[in-house]
Structures are given as C-alpha cells and as structure tokens.
Amino acid sequence: MKYHLNESSQKRQKAILDALKTGVPLAGLLAVTALTGGGCGSSDSTVGITAPVPAESAKAPAQQPNRPNENQEPALRGKPVTMGEIPANGINEGKPDIPPLPGAPLPPERQLELPTQTAVYRAVKGDTMWKIAKAHNTTLDVLLALNRMSREQAAKIIVGQEIIVPAEHGK
C-alpha cells in the first residue's frame, strides 16, 4: 500500500473490509451517522470504529433518507467524471466528529430481526431480490438472510425460483 493511514483511518478501512468479508451490508456502518464523517472538513481524531454495525440499525426512524444534490452537474459518463461536483471551496465543512463505537460485532444473522412466519414466493420475469423485498414490505438484507443468499447469488435469481419471504406479507 502506498499510503500511510493514521490509526483512525486504518480502523475505518478495516471496518469496511470486515463488513464486506462477513457479508454485513455497508449500510449498517452508515447507520451510525457520525461514522461517515463526510468530507475534508471533519476531524476524525476520535474515531474508534472496531467493527461492523448491525445493518438493521439503519432503520432507525430518526434517520432521514439521503437527498441527492439536484443542483450538481450531469455526468461526463463512462470514465465518469464531472467538473462541477466538488463544493466550491473544495471542502465539506461542518461535519460531526466521530465518536468511539464500543463493542464487538455480532454475526450478521443475529443482528437481523427475521420473521418467524415465512412463505414461499416464486420469482417472475423482471423480479429482483430488492423488488421482492419491497413487495413484501421487508428489506433486502432480511430477504437475503432468510434465503441464506449472498448478494452475488441474489443478482442471479431466475424466473420460477422459490424465494422465502415474510409470511404476513407473502403473496
């Protein structure tokens, strides 16, 4: 590696890679809003990230959905660059400091609240696991856990494939 990252950055990198390795969706890390820390204006001297955070914590009601910056430039795509996407001063200011996160990770299965009642749904043309999750009022992560499926496998579902879904919303 050509970069000498400080300790907090190393921990952050490790948390990302650990989450990917264990199959925990990175949205779970983002659920701790302070972890993102944003752009260059933030100070992360207090970062203490040691582990992935449960994905389902992302569903805390207080959190707001992301809002894209609609005023930004359209893409110069392919080699996807834009000349206008960086803030005028080049710096995102006012980002919160990052508090330490104590505790060790739980296995992904224990972090999700899986439904006890399930049903079987048969995939039809045009279905994706995300669409199926939405149709059954659940999340992609729950659906993947129910079906013990990786994201790679989820991308390859076929017409007629049986998918386990929460029963209360089962079709």
Added chain:
Amino acid sequence: MASDSGARVKLPGRLILEVTRKCNFHCPFCYCVWHEFPELARRDLSTREWMRILDFILANGADDLLFTGGEALMRRDIRELIAYARRRAPKSRLAIFTNGARMNEDFLRFFRRHKVFISTSLPGLAAYPAMTGSRRSFKRILAMIARAKELKWPVSVSLTATSANFHEFADMFCAAALAGAASIQAGAAMLAGQARLHPEITISRAEWDELKQRIRELPDLKVSYNFCDEMLCECREHRPEDLAAFGRPDRKPCQAGERFGVIGPSGYFRNCMHTVENRVHWRELA
C-alpha cells in the same frame, strides 16, 4: 473557427484535456471513442505541444480544466503540465481524473499543493477486477480516498452502474462514503465509447431507477452526491432498439459544446466525449 462540418466552434470555458491515450485499465464502460475514431488518438502530444494548448485555451477564456486520458498519470510529465497550468492560471479550477492505480502519497500532496481537485472511479468491489481489467483491488481506491481526507483534500468518487456491479452498487456507494469521499457521482453506464462494444454491461432505465431508490433509502451519508440520468449521448445517432431500451421520455439533453468541450490526445477539439462531430484540430482554433 470552423469544424470539419463547416460549423463554427466556440471554445467553452470548461475543457476536458485527454492528455494521453495510454491507460493501464481496460474498463468496458469507458467513454473513450478512440476505437471508433482512431484519428483522435493517433499519438500523444509532446509536453511542449500541451503547453501551447494550455497557453491558447487559458488565453481564450477557459478557466475550468480537467486532466484525464487514458490515464493521466501515465504521462511522465503530468506534474510539469499541471504545474504549468497552475502558474499560467492561478485562479482557474483545475482537476484531474485518475483511476487511482498510480496514485500515491507524493501525487496527493502535489495535487493539494497545486489546488487540483481529484476525481476517481470506484467501478466495483467484488466486480472491480472485471470492471477494470486489472488485478488490483478496490482497497487501494478506498485507501487513497482516506489518505486524501487526512490531508484535507477532497476526492470526488464516480460510480458507474453496470450489470456486473448491479448487485453491489449500494455497497460501492457506502464504501466510498465511509472511506471519506467528499462527493459521489453515480450514473448508469452509457451506451457510448467502450460500452458500445460491450452492450451487455449496460442496465435499463428501470434498473437504474431501482438503484437510485436503493441509495435514497440508505441512512444519512453525510456526503453530497448526485445522480446522472443521461443514458444515451444525444450527440450521435442510435438504433431504435437502443432508444427503446434506455427510455426517451425523461431524456436529458447533452450539454456538450455549451458547458464543456474535449481536447483529445492528438490535439483534436470536439464538443462531446462520445462522438467526433464538429472535431477540429486545436491549431485551427487559433
């Protein structure tokens, strides 16, 4: 100044400078059209020639320059060119797009010192090798973003959605944000450039809309981002089946020629990255 089609060409204030045709990656979604129009990249211009171009464009109102390629860092004189541009235009906005493979601490510090904004791409996680034709890992990109953040210099990250990274696109977005990207630009692979040779990597409008919705539903990222909804370049002809697949009702007009222009490795100016209409050699602009 007249183009090969006879139309007048106006030099825009924003210019993309493709300073080299060389690249160490083989991205199937790359916009470069050189395989279709080899005259655009017959040879790389010399340092002296690029300096002349910089002299000309800076003297004619260009004040927003993006250095790219190919891979801009494949040029041994890239620091020299950028330092020259900065000296000639202390207040201009300079940026560089790099795939990150050759980036290192020295380059980061150099770009910060010369106030050159950095853009990079993260075309996949597990799909990174397939999307770049490289054996390198995406970890290097995350490390670069993190180090730039430590140095308090922003890195903008571009994400291109394809059929190969569709399943992990939300994770790509999260990874860039978590690593410390200052901003993220997400778009679907356009049916342009290399993607015309690999149409199987493109996704439909409906799939792109699905990915956007997934991202909107992520927790607060504390990072600015935007979606790019152009899926077909408006500057060139397309087959009816392409138009149907990518959808037309919500098309966005291409802003080529008005908002930006491109100067390619051989010194040809063109309005748009995806086509060669209205191309003219830079010397004829003078």
